[in-house]
């Protein structure tokens with residue numbers, strides 16, 4: 734019988750040559766740089782699959798990573814203000830690879846010597862003008878693991894909308910940044926993102942996943 738005549742699961746084992754091998758683990762072998770520019774490099778990775786066979790993978794690396802930590806932080810900024818609904822703060826900016834405006838949480842690369850929490854507070858202030866207090870920080874989490882080694886720490890920042898430093902927030906952008914800031918009440922979050930998408934903006938997957946989770950939690 735050809736493998737085309739086998740059931741899916743059995744064909745899977747026959748193609749690997751050894752069902753035992755399926756319980757093994759893949760292993761990194763080596764990493765070679767193919768091209769390098771100022772911000773990114775393109776690398777070819779050699780790894781062994783669980784059967785021991787060597788395979789190749791193309792991946793993008795950030796040249797800016799200064800150590801073993803994540804490349805960047807993504808801030809989840811929750812603003813609480815009397816007489817107003819709890820809201821999330823979002824940023825909108827043109828992203829050249831998408832040829833579109835992207836709806837994102839505030840985010841940025843971690844500077845040398847900076848902790849993820851320090852980076853979150855700094856990026857929040859620079860991009861939005863708001864001052865927040867970090868509440869928790871994720872481990873390094875991937876953004877697009879089939880494409881890139883890039884990881885981020887996700888930091889939840891609580892912002893008190895009643896204090897004077899948050900009453901008239903002023904951004905501190907550099908001359909390459911043109912960031913629009915907006916607040917969206919939690920209970921309108923997913924609907925707002927869908928409206929942005931319908932208008933042609935692209936919503937970052939982290940933001941959209943957060944919105945879907947909020948809706949699911951509200952149903953419980």
Ligand SMILES: Nc1nc(=O)[nH]c2c1ncn2[C@H]1C[C@H](O)[C@@H](COP(=O)(O)OP(=O)(O)O)O1
Pocket residue numbers: 772773840841842843909
């Ligand atoms: N992949 C990139 N290509 C670029 O041409 N420039 C890039 C890339 N990634 C970052 N940058 C530049 C743009 C900014 O001048 C700095 C810092 O960006 P930061 O604000 O920390 O992070 P983003 O919000 O992701 O732009 O890096």
